[in-house]
Structures are given as structure tokens and as C-alpha cells.
Amino acid sequence: MSTPESDSSRPYLIDQPKYRRHIMSEALSEIPHSAVLGLELVSAERDRAVMRLPYRDIFIGNPETGALHGGVVLSLVDSTSGKAVFCAVPAPETIATLDLRIDYLKPASPGLDLYCMAECYKLTRTVAFIRAQVYHTEDDPIAHSVSTFMRASSDVSKSTMRGS
Amino acid sequence: MDYQAMFEQARSFGDYAAVDALIPYARLLGIQVDHHDALGPVFRVPYKWDNVGNVHLPAIHGGVIAGLIENAAILHLLWTSESLTMPKVIDANIDYLRSGRPLETFARCSTTKQGRRIANVAVTCWQDDLEKPIAVARYHCKVTPEDR
Numbered sequence: 001m002s003t004p005e006s007d008s009s010r011p012y013l014i015d016q017p018k019y020r021r022h023i024m025s026e027a028l029s030e031i032p033h034s035a036v037l038g039l040e041l042v043s044a045e046r047d048r049a050v051m052r053l054p055y056r057d058i059f060i061g062n063p064e065t066g067a068l069h070g071g072v073v074l075s076l077v078d079s080t081s082g083k084a085v086f087c088a089v090p091a092p093e094t095i096a097t098l099d100l101r102i103d104y105l106k107p108a109s110p111g112l113d114l115y116c117m118a119e120c121y122k123l124t125r126t127v128a129f130i131r132a133q134v135y136h137t138e139d140d141p142i143a144h145s146v147s148t149f150m151r152a153s154s155d156v157s158k159s160t161m162r163g164s
Numbered sequence: 165m166d167y168q169a170m171f172e173q174a175r176s177f178g179d180y181a182a183v184d185a186l187i188p189y190a191r192l193l194g195i196q197v198d199h200h201d202a203l204g205p206v207f208r209v210p211y212k213w214d215n216v217g218n219v220h221l222p223a224i225h226g227g228v229i230a231g232l233i234e235n236a237a238i239l240h241l242l243w244t245s246e247s248l249t250m251p252k253v254i255d256a257n258i259d260y261l262r263s264g265r266p267l268e269t270f271a272r273c274s275t276t277k278q279g280r281r282i283a284n285v286a287v288t289c290w291q292d293d294l295e296k297p298i299a300v301a302r303y304h305c306k307v308t309p310e311d312r
Contacts, residue, residue: 032216033225036192060188061235062250064167069189070234070253075227097226099259104252 011090012046020044023086031079037072039079042115049083051076053114066110073114073134074102077145080116081130085149088120088128093152095128100147112136126151168248175243183239190235193228197239198270205243206272207236216266224264229289229299232271233258237285237303240273245283251305254282258301267291269298281308 013019023044037059042050053059053076061069078097085095108114118132127148134143167186174183181197184190193215198208209215209232217225234253241251269291277284282304289299 030219031225032213032219033228034217036214037227058188058192061190061238063186063188064250069187069231070256071193071227071231072189074230074234074256074258075225078226078230096263097260099257100226100230101255101257103255107252 012087013089013091014044014046014087019092023083033075034079037075039076041083044083044087047084047088047121048117048119049080049087050115050117051080051083053116055111055113060110065107067107068110068114070102070104073104073108073143074100076114076116077102077118077132077134077143078147080118081132081145081147082149084118084120084130084132085128085151088123089151095149095151098127098148098150100145102143102145104143105141108134108142109136114142171242171248183242184235187235189231193231195232195235204240204273205236206270207232207239209269211266211268221263222266224266224269226260229260229264229269230256230258232269233287233289233299233301234303236271236273237287237301237305240285241275241283241305241307244275245278245307247307251283251307254304254306256301256303258299260299262296262298264298265291281306283307
């Protein structure tokens with residue numbers, strides 16, 4: 001996936017140390033389902049985020065083959081894609097997934113951690129456009145996704161973080 | 165375990181609870197077959213704190229809704245097609261229409277096209293009002309038994 005130049009002419013919330021710490025630490029444990037899955041944020045920078053899902057047997061969706069359930073892959077993608085939106089916005093706001101498309105390129109290997117890298121490649125006033133890849137190793141994609149997120153007004157008092 | 169025999173038995177008895185119980189991720193979310201009728205099975209995931217994605221609203225995690233939907237698509241195909249192996253998902257398009265409130269959530273499917281190798285499945289997901297779906301989805305699944 002190519003890396004777009006971040007737009008340095010506009011403010012990024014992620015550049016603020018306090019918000020950055022929030023994104024890197026607290027945010028995940030505040031989301032019950034992410035905590036249940038054991039999702040970890042690996043990195044967060046302008047317009048992009050990387051998350052890891054440590055392997056667990058409870059994620060299996062096909063008892064015949066041991067392949068992971070697509071739902072858990074999608075949870076990882078949805079969470080990472082949402083995180084990428086927070087890495088692109090200029091101020092705290094609520095977001096909501098509008099739609100998500102995922103192509104399952106090959107099954108995830110049982111026993112290996114999953115990674116997802118998501119990138120906000122376009123941010124408009126109302127919508128964030130995200131593309132994401134899931135992999136064990138970066139050059140060997142397991143799934144590819146594009147999604148859109150609706151941006152709400154920057155009302156910090158209601159909710160600064162929406163996990164998915 | 166002989167899964168093919170198990171699927172065959174589930175189909176002849178019209179009861180997929182045992183198959184559902186075999187899927188670890190479905191157990192994690194708490195997905196169950198709610199009931200089934202002439203149109204096929206209806207799946208249900210209970211509301212529980214572990215499935216929440218936004219504590220402020222609160223709202224169910226989009227990944228949980230996707231998990232319910234995908235599980236429904238796979239078991240629906242297992243239920244209605246000839247296949248005696250788990251269908252493999254090729255791609256999915258999920259539209260999130262409303263936020264998942266803290267209520268039990270249901271999903272049901274209809275096979276739009278059953279091809280020889282590929283099935284196109286439409287999924288609807290709702291809570292207290294079937295007329296107000298919280299998500300709809302379209303799945304392509306590979307159902308060829310020999311192509312494993």
C-alpha cells in the first residue's frame with residue numbers, strides 16, 4: 001500500500017502529545033469488545049494505524065481446518081480503520097462505520113498473530129475513506145478492505161472516541 | 165471428529181445448534197440459532213458488555229455485528245446448500261445502517277444466487293424491529309465441496 005504524503009498544512013490531533021497518549025494507551029481498554037479480543041495498538045501516526053491481534057484458539061471459525069472466523073478478522077479491520085480516522089482528524093469527534101468491504105485473500109494461519117494496517121487516504125468534511133490490509137507478515141496480505149466512516153460534529157463532551 | 169457426518173445429521177434433523185456450538189468464535193460472542201422457519205434459520209446474539217464497542221452510547225461493536233452476520237451467512241449456506249463442508253467466505257460488503265443498541269440482535273439470510281461453485285447471500289440484521297435493520301450485508305461464498 002502506498003503512503004500518501006500527510007497534509008502538513010492542516011492540524012492533526014495525533015500531533016498533540018496528550019491525545020497521542022490517549023490513542024496509544026487508554027483508548028483500547030475502554031472498548032470492552034476490543035479488550036475481550038486482546039487487540040493491541042502497534043503504532044499510530046498521521047493518517048495511519050497498525051494493530052495486532054495475538055492469536056487465540058477462541059477465534060477459530062472453521063473447526064475442520066482451524067481457520068480463523070472472518071468476524072474476528074473484520075473486528076480487527078473495523079477497529080484499526082476507526083483508529084486510522086482518529087489519526088487523521090484535526091479535533092476529537094465521534095465516528096461511525098458507514099460501510100465496509102472486505103476481500104478474504106487467503107485464510108489466516110492458525111497459531112500466528114494477525115496485524116492490520118489501516119490508512120485514511122481521504123478525509124472530507126463528512127466522510128473518512130479508509131483502506132486496510134491484514135497480514136501475518138507485511139508482504140503477504142490475508143485480507144484487504146476499504147471502508148467509509150461518517151464523521152460527526154466535534155462534540156468532545158459526548159464521546160471523544162468511538163472504537164468501531 | 166467427522167464434520168461431514170455431523171453436518172449431514174444436523175441437516176436431516178433441521179437442527180444446527182450442535183454445529184454452532186462447534187465454532188469457537190460463535191461461542192465467544194454468544195451466537196445461537198434463535199429459531200428457524202420456512203425461510204431458514206434466524207440467529208441471535210445476546211446483549212452483553214463484552215460485545216460493546218462504544219461505552220458512551222453504548223453501542224455493540226461493529227465487529228460483533230459482522231461476526232453475527234458472517235456466522236449466519238455460513239450456517240445458512242450449510243443449512244440450505246448441498247455442501248457438507250464449511251463454506252468459505254470470498255468477500256463481504258457490510259452496510260451499517262443504525263448503531264447497535266444494547267439489545268439482543270438477530271440475523272437472517274437469503275440466498276440470492278446459488279451457483280455451482282459460488283453462492284451470493286444477502287443478510288439482514290435487526291434488533292427489536294425487523295422493519296428497521298441495523299445492518300445489511302452481501303456475501304460471496306465458495307461452496308464447492310471438492311475445491312478445498
